[in-house]
Amino acid sequence: MARTVEYKDLKGNYVIVDVRSPGEYKDSTINGAINLPLFDDEERATVGTIYTRESTEKAKKLGVEIVAKKLPGIYDNVHELEKQYEKVVLFCARGGMRSGSIAELLGALGTRVERIKDGYKGYRAFITEELPKLNEKVEYVVLHGNTGVGKTEILKKLKEHGYNVLDLEDCANHRGSILGSVGLGETTSQKQFESNVYEQLRETQGKYVFVEAESRRIGRVVIPEYIHNKMKSGIHVFVDADIEFRKDLIVREYTKVENCKEEICEALIKLKKHISEKNIEEYCEKVRQGEYDEVVKELMVKYYDPLYMHSSDKYDYDFKLMVNEVEEAAKALENFIEQYSKKDKESCVACTE
Structure with a gap:
């Protein structure tokens, strides 16, 4: 047997x-x-x-x-x-x-x-039993910022440098926005998402875990409430970049696969309640012609930025970062968390004396 x-x-x-x-x-x-x-x-x-x-x-x-x-x-x-x-x-x-x-x-x-x-x-x-236990052991360093400032790229760089990272968008196979599935295929199922989150948290060494700020829903999956609440009580970092940096990053990310143009247009149609049909038609025509720059800039200014700023005012940020280059930004965050960790340890020692 x-x-x-x-x-x-x-x-x-x-x-x-x-x-x-x-x-x-x-x-x-x-x-x-x-x-x-x-x-x-x-x-x-x-x-x-x-x-x-x-x-x-x-x-x-x-x-x-x-x-x-x-x-x-x-x-x-x-x-x-x-x-x-x-x-x-x-x-x-x-x-x-x-x-x-x-x-x-x-x-x-x-x-x-x-x-x-x-x-x-x-x-x-x-997974249902163990994932909350892993979540309780960590403190999240949460990266906030408008679309295109490089949060995901910074997370990847931090991981390369040996820091703990929870990439929720990677776990979901979705970028967390209306255009978030372009070029990626199907979002993972809820069960697979939670398994992916478990695997990433299981690999952590130490207390601090870098993560990108997200609404509870990413594509068709929902971040478990206990993780989302822990993120809210974490260390908050605001990430910013100029519009040219953001435009270049977005265009590069969303157009790196073939047949992306129709996927982008299908996603834009979902913005009807925020953007007029006339503008959507104009954007789609420009996308089909490969004229991405103007479309991206207008979407950032007229849709993404106002929507984001509406939800980002509720945090007192522990650190603010202007991104000019991803490697440099990652190093700045590493320095920040090392100093934060040092102060945290000193504070704990003082409390026990």
Whole structure:
């Protein structure tokens, strides 16, 4: 019988294998897992329909017939993984029939497989329990500022320099604005977003974590309230840059993929309640002609900046930073947090004397 293990107890050199359908895997999975599906999406739907509408036995029989044809390929894949890892750990939705059956079959063929107790459901319970604990251990250094001032680029540079960073937009695969999905594809699901946040916080060393200020919603995901509240009570930094720097950064970011023009126009249409249809049509025409500079400047002045300033006045900033160059800005923030940390330690020592 294949050994069952809880996700929290996984240690050593292992690989996690998601045996759910490609659709389930795409929606959300355990970070780092590879997909070896027993059923494709259509097969899963068919078996599920028979299970609920006809009979359990008929569904099981069909499932066995489908998997039997794929077993040699699955075995070969798992055998190859065993050459690279000490353990191959399987999971399905709830740790039941799919992972249990294939684990027993593979075990009977001599492979070293284990399966995760309660499957993805058990992993989700782990994330739900552990993510708030990680959040409690950190203090966020929150970067505020208008669109295009380089907050995301500064975060990336800080991470390169070894500082703790929580990149919420990277976790969501969305930039957090109306145009935020241009060139990125689909936003992650809520479950995957929380897993991504957990993985980034799990890697932190020390107390301070740099993060960009966000509204609670990023694309189609929502930042958990306990994280958003912790960000509000953090250390607040205002980041600014001149309009030419911002324009160049935005144009570079949003036009670096092919076929971006129509995506940009589709996003602009969503601004109807803020910008007249006439202006949107003019912007789209300029975008299609590749005349981005004027469009970006007008959107910043007429839409993004007024909208941002409306929500940014509620903080007393601990530090203000003018960005001329990203590397220089990151170094300035590093100096700031080092000095802040030093004063914080001195204050704690004074309080205990």
